[in-house]
Amino acid sequence: MNRSLDIAQLMARRLIMVGGKGGVGKSTMAATLATIAAAHGRKTLLVSTDPAHNLSDLFGCEIGSNGCAIPWGGGNLQALEISPQHALDTYLESVRQQMLPHVAVHLRGQLEKQLHLTRHAPGSEEAALLDALTRVIENREEYDLIIFDTAPTGHTLRLLNLPSVMSRWTEGLIAQKERAGRFRDLLGKFASAGEESDGGASAQLAPLIARRARFQQAAQALQDPQISAFLFVMTPEALPLSETRRAVMALESSGIPVAGIILNRLLPPEAEAVTFLRGAWACQQQILQRVADELAQVPCVSLPMTGNTLQGREGLAWLAAQLVAATEADVTKQKQPDSVTAGLS
Ligand SMILES: Nc1ncnc2c1ncn2[C@@H]1O[C@H](COP(=O)(O)OP(=O)(O)OP(=O)(O)O)[C@@H](O)[C@H]1O
Numbered sequence: 001m002n003r004s005l006d007i008a009q010l011m012a013r014r015l016i017m018v019g020g021k022g023g024v025g026k027s028t029m030a031a032t033l034a035t036i037a038a039a040h041g042r043k044t045l046l047v048s049t050d051p052a053h054n055l056s057d058l059f060g061c062e063i064g065s066n067g068c069a070i071p072w073g074g075g076n077l078q079a080l081e082i083s084p085q086h087a088l089d090t091y092l093e094s095v096r097q098q099m100l101p102h103v104a105v106h107l108r109g110q111l112e113k114q115l116h117l118t119r120h121a122p123g124s125e126e127a128a129l130l131d132a133l134t135r136v137i138e139n140r141e142e143y144d145l146i147i148f149d150t151a152p153t154g155h156t157l158r159l160l161n162l163p164s165v166m167s168r169w170t171e172g173l174i175a176q177k178e179r180a181g182r183f184r185d186l187l188g189k190f191a192s193a194g195e196e197s198d199g200g201a202s203a204q205l206a207p208l209i210a211r212r213a214r215f216q217q218a219a220q221a222l223q224d225p226q227i228s229a230f231l232f233v234m235t236p237e238a239l240p241l242s243e244t245r246r247a248v249m250a251l252e253s254s255g256i257p258v259a260g261i262i263l264n265r266l267l268p269p270e271a272e273a274v275t276f277l278r279g280a281w282a283c284q285q286q287i288l289q290r291v292a293d294e295l296a297q298v299p300c301v302s303l304p305m306t307g308n309t310l311q312g313r314e315g316l317a318w319l320a321a322q323l324v325a326a327t328e329a330d331v332t333k334q335k336q337p338d339s340v341t342a343g344l345s
């Protein structure tokens with residue numbers, strides 16, 4: 001039997017990543033957690049990194065890549081939809097601004113060509129998305145809690161591994177530039193004894209060094225269980241279970257803490273008595289047993305399948321109350337959370 005997910009403990013973190021297979025309820029749960037946190041007076045930012053955003057629909061207001069305050073969030077709830085395209089444009093523009101002063105006028109056409117190629121290169125959008133994500137993490141002091149509604153699992157895992165990959169890549173670039181700088185200094189000494197080198201190399205290095213530091217800090221924050229938590233959402237079906245198991249193992253081996261699993265859309269026990277639901281109910285029960293056997297170390301909480309609308313202020317407040325009640329029902333015997341239901345109505 002899995003321990004129950006302790007929602008008060010989860011909410012005490014500064015960064016929560018919500019992940020899981022496509023369509024299992026990640027955005028809905030991320031918005032619900034954000035609603036709970038904001039209702040408790042925590043200044044909360046919900047960030048969607050899924051290219052197919054739906055936070056605007058969930059909250060019933062236009063969000064976009066500049067972010068906005070949710071009108072009914074009591075001043076504590078903000079949301080942001082990072083668009084990979086917008087992130088890439090911003091990123092390439094910053095590269096252009098950094099490079100231009102160091103590129104001879106006759107080579108500027110080459111620079112534009114390189115930027116164009118980079119825009120269409122595989123992985124560029126992901127890298128730019130990561131750049132935007134690490135900036136949000138870097139500026140986390142503005143918020144008490146940041147919740148990331150991520151794209152389906154595979155994508156998210158790649159994204160989480162990118163800081164170390166990108167940091168190694170940046171490392172290589174820095175080493176290359178340092179070698180080039182030293183060589184130029186040496187040549188300079190031969191050409192004009194005693195003359196200062198132009199400082200261009202160190203100006204080019206500065207943004208790379210800053211980026212390396214930002215990636216390293218983001219990776220450290222994500223791996224620190226005092227700061228971060230990764231929460232999975234899954235429906236009790238075979239494929240979401242396999243994907244969640246693989247992701248839990250991958251995260252644990254990268255040192256990223258797994259806080260728990262929300263088992264979503266459970267059929268009620270009454271379904272067993274309904275002929276056309278009996279098979280589906282039995283399948284769900286088998287998967288729940290496998291979760292208990294194969295993911296015994298991960299705390300869980302279950303939410304029922306509902307016919308309610310899970311959008312807008314009322315829908316999300318209703319689901320928030322369900323989630324808190326479900327976790328409290330399981331943990332009351334173990335501890336008394338500081339009534340996380342307060343302020344949700
Ligand atoms: N407990 C539930 N009962 C009934 N419907 C639910 C429940 N949880 C979520 N849903 C519905 O399931 C649909 C998918 O949810 P959601 O968009 O949150 O999933 P997602 O994992 O973010 O999807 P995607 O991978 O496409 O981003 C939505 O229509 C949502 O309202």
Ligand SMILES: [Mg+2]
Pocket residue numbers: 026027028050054149
């Ligand atoms: Mg989603």
